[in-house]
Amino acid sequence: MISRPWSVHGGEGAVGRPSFVAEFGLWDDRRAAAAERVETQLGEVDLVRVVFCDPHGLARSKTVPAGVFRAVLRNGMDFSAGPFLFDTGHAVAVDFLTDPGVGVGELLGAGDFVLVPDPRTFQVLPGTEPRTAWVLGDEYLRDGSPHPLASRAVLRRVLGRYAEHDLAPVIGLEVEWYLTRLTGGTPGNAGNGFGLQGPAPAVEAMNSGYQFNLDGHYDSVAEAADPLTVLLAELGLPLRSMEHESGPGQMETTFAPMLALDAADAMLLFRTQVKRFCRRRGLHASFMTLPRLDSFDSSGWHLHQSVLSTKTNRNVFAATTDAPNAVPDAVPDSVPSAAPDAMSPEGEAYVAGLLAHARELCLLSVPTVNGYRRLGPEFTLSPTTADWRFEDRTAMVRVLSGGESTHVENRIGEPCANPYLTIASQLHAGLEGLTAGAPATRDAYPPLPKSLSEALDAFRAGGSAERLLGAPLKTCLEKLKESETARFDAWCAAERPAAGEVTEWEHREYFGVF
Structure with a gap:
């Protein structure tokens, strides 16, 4: 028999090490029970995609046979540190040959980390052949x-x-994105390399666009949108609507409220499966904010937010006519009616936190050069200042008042942003407002950045980002975005594009990968 020192039983190489989960006590009872359920399903699948979310919000994965995954589930799986080192164009932005400078020694030499699957996220992907499952993992040092x-x-x-x-x-989640039709051509490898993106996918628009919810225009995308809607439901995502937005083939997909971690996991699964579904049908889905395509409109990601009291199961943002300044200790037999255009002091304090930290943390909701093209006066329903109003889509924070359904909609994000960092940054800002207890005012807050470079400067200068992320991740993101902006600036200096236009550099950088 041939010796296999790096086999699934040996614990080295590609599949972590034996009993990694048990050795470090990484699972609670819910995950342990979910793992047992997953093991009973593995006989029904052929392959498993083991996935994690990189700093840019892109899903990175390895595909393993189901039999190998039995070991991966409890041993973890080794992954290269590369996704932490690359900027959006896969230029090496974090030095791994000397001291990386981010305070994580294991990056030196691009050493592996261990990805441990979260069994609660295990999904069998409908309609795949070979039968394929998808599971998210959490990253650990050795x-x-x-x-x-x-x-x-x-x-x-x-x-x-x-x-x-x-x-x-x-x-x-309320997400806008583009559905286009691939037109063939080369695979985009000409001139491609690390930090040198080849041509973006060649596409054509699905329709003329510039309408709103017109039924006939939906029919022009229904060949993809309708079966995609069924797929999302089969994945267990709480889909509310699939709509045709304003641009040519521009879609909006909305989901029912979820707990925050479930929502972030759902966003990653949604984007990944939409792109997979479309690619296999000769289509291309892109979550780039503003593609370099004729007459395309900008896309946004509107994040709806509220906060529940786990003691009372009540929405702490809800204002009531007979108790406007307090959240009751228990759910009453009859909930008092809400005043129109009203929000609790706790809700206003949360909004104050969103506004106060909007400039410093903007990088985490709008992380690309292209995303800042949307935050301009030419896009009338996109935010240009850190402000809030009731039922007003021109404000950054739109407050929707309605008793227990009262919530805020932050309209700043772009649809390709990292869902974990976007949601975490807004919840962090809101909690800082909540704990400070000062209601939002109508006074001016620091202006929103007008470019990625300006957002990066604000991100560097503040202290809230480090409290949220920790020094290593904050420093790593700075290096990644410094590399991205430097490459963009160098291209612009050489090519001198017309002011205000979406550049070829942006289209190559973002349209395909996002």
Whole structure:
């Protein structure tokens, strides 16, 4: 028999090490029970995609046979540190040959980390052949400690702080994106390399666009949108609507409220499966904010937010006519009616936190050069200042008042942003407002950045980002975005594009990968 020193039983190489989960006590009872359920399903699948979210919000994965995954589930799986080192164009932005400078020694030499699947996220993908499942994982250093650059861990830490206050955030996703038709041509490898993106996919628009919810225009995308809607439901995502937005083939997909970590996981699964579904049908889905295509409109990601008291199961944002300044200790037999255009002081304090930190944390909701093209006066329903109003889509924070359904809609985000960092940053800002207790005012807040470079400067200068992310991840993101902006600036200096136009550089950088 041939010796296999790096086999699934040996614990080295590609599949972590034996009993990694048990050795470091990484699972609670819910995950352990979910793992047992997953093991009973593995006979029904052929392959498993083991996935994590990189700092840019892109899903990175390895595909393993189901038999191998039996070991991966409890041993973890080794992954290269590359996704933490690359900027959006896969230029090496974090030096791994000398001291990387981010405070994570295991990056030196691009050493592996261990990805541990979260069995609660295990999904069998409908209609796949071979039969394929998809599972999210959490990143750990080899000593069993959470990886300092893991974005899912950031959101978990924020949720832990909410739990200390007996609170649980609730998130609703409203996502705009583009559906286009591939027209063939080369695969885009000409001139491609690390930091040198080849041509973006060649596409054509699905229709003329510039209408709103016109039934006939929906029919022009229904060949993809209708079966996609069925797929999302089969994946267990709480889909509310699939709509045709304003641009040519521009879609909007909305989901029912979820707990925050579930919402972030759902966003990653949604984007990944939409792109997979479309690619296999000769279509291309893109979550780039503003593609370099004729007459395309900008896309946004509107994040709906509220906070529940875990003691009373009541929405702490809701204002009531007979108790406007207090959240009751228990759910009453009859809930008092809400005043029109009203929000509790706690809700206003949360909004104040969103506005006060909007400039410093903008980088985490609008992380690309292209995303800042949307935050301009030419796009009338996109925010240009840090402000709030009731039922006003021109404000950054739109407050929707309605008793227990009262919530805020932050309209700043772009649809390709990292869901864990976007949601964590807004919840972090809101909690800082809540704990400070000062209601939002109509006074001017610091202006929103007008470019990625300006957002990066604000991100560097403030202290809230480090409190949220920790010094290693904050420093790593700075290096990634410095590389991205430097490459863009160098291209612009050489090519001198017309002012205000979406550049070829942006289209190559973002349209395909996002």
